[in-house]
Amino acid sequence: MKNNILIIDDDADLSFVISDMLEGYGYKVTAAETAEEAFGLLSVRSFDLILLDINLPDSTGFEICKELRRVSDVPVIFASARTSESDRITGFDIGGDDYLPKPYSMAELFSRIKALMRRAYGDADEKKVISFGNVKVDISARSVTKNGAPVALSLKEFDLLSQLCEHAGTAVSKETLLSEVWGAFSSVEPSTLAVHIRWLREKLEDKPASPKYIKTVYKVGYILEAEK
Structure with a gap:
């Protein structure tokens, strides 16, 4: 089952809430608050989906996505309070798969994750x-x-x-x-x-x-x- 998710967001409280929700549905969630921490995790582990904020203390989600797309096609959902059309276009242009404006409901986030997982990996319940x-x-x-x-x-x-x-x-x-x-x-x-x-x-x-x-x-x- 493809269920390993990495959250990259400097809002630790929000990451905790999202992790608690997703783990209740059987996902395994890891959180990073900085780009440096995220790259450290990505160097030793593989993830099935990344939930990525744009504004980070030491970089931007855009820069992380650019680096990531050099070596991986892992699904990426941008989740950010930056909601301008230019930011959304940039997110998609550099390889993001979805863009979710903050604030958002947990129900919508979960729906977006399930939909992207289906597109990327097919039916997770299919016996292989x-x-x-x-x-x-x-x-x-x-x-x-x-x-x-x-x-x-x-x-x-x-x-x-x-x-x-x-x-x-x-x-x-x-x-x-x-x-x-x-x-x-x-x-x-x-x-x-x-x-x-x-x-x-x-x-x-x-x-x-x-x-x-x-x-x-x-x-x-x-x-x-x-x-x-």
Whole structure:
């Protein structure tokens, strides 16, 4: 389920109210009050949606969105007391997906988040099971079996496999995998990705040295050849 949300807003009280509301609906919410704090979180974690204020103590939401769009297409909702037409146009022009003027009701915010999540990720309740060879990956349940027996994967291994499964049959760039699994502003080296791919092959492929399913795409990244 895509349910990890990052709130970037210097109004701690408002962030608390929003977090309390969203967590009641099953979302996992993290809050940052400054751009520096936000970039620190984005360097080590991936988020499924960002609720972004414009006026921040050390930067602007516009600048954060510009930097974010260099490496990630995570959905962004601008939420700001700046409601001029020029601000809204700027928000959309630099990559924002929605613009919600303050003050707003929690009901409208929740509705906007659900709508954007649906557009970005489809039906979150849809059961997603990917099969390749004798392996089955249940993305919703975060479980993997090989020949019917459970396979133990680390958090990063499963997140990496999940990304490959989500794009089964399509080559996924190294940059995309690093951004989605390790965080948009992570300094993780590409060699770390290669090591995790090797570990996945060792656990899931019958012949890891000659992978049949988790394949390297020269000068691009990796592809999972699977039956959806």
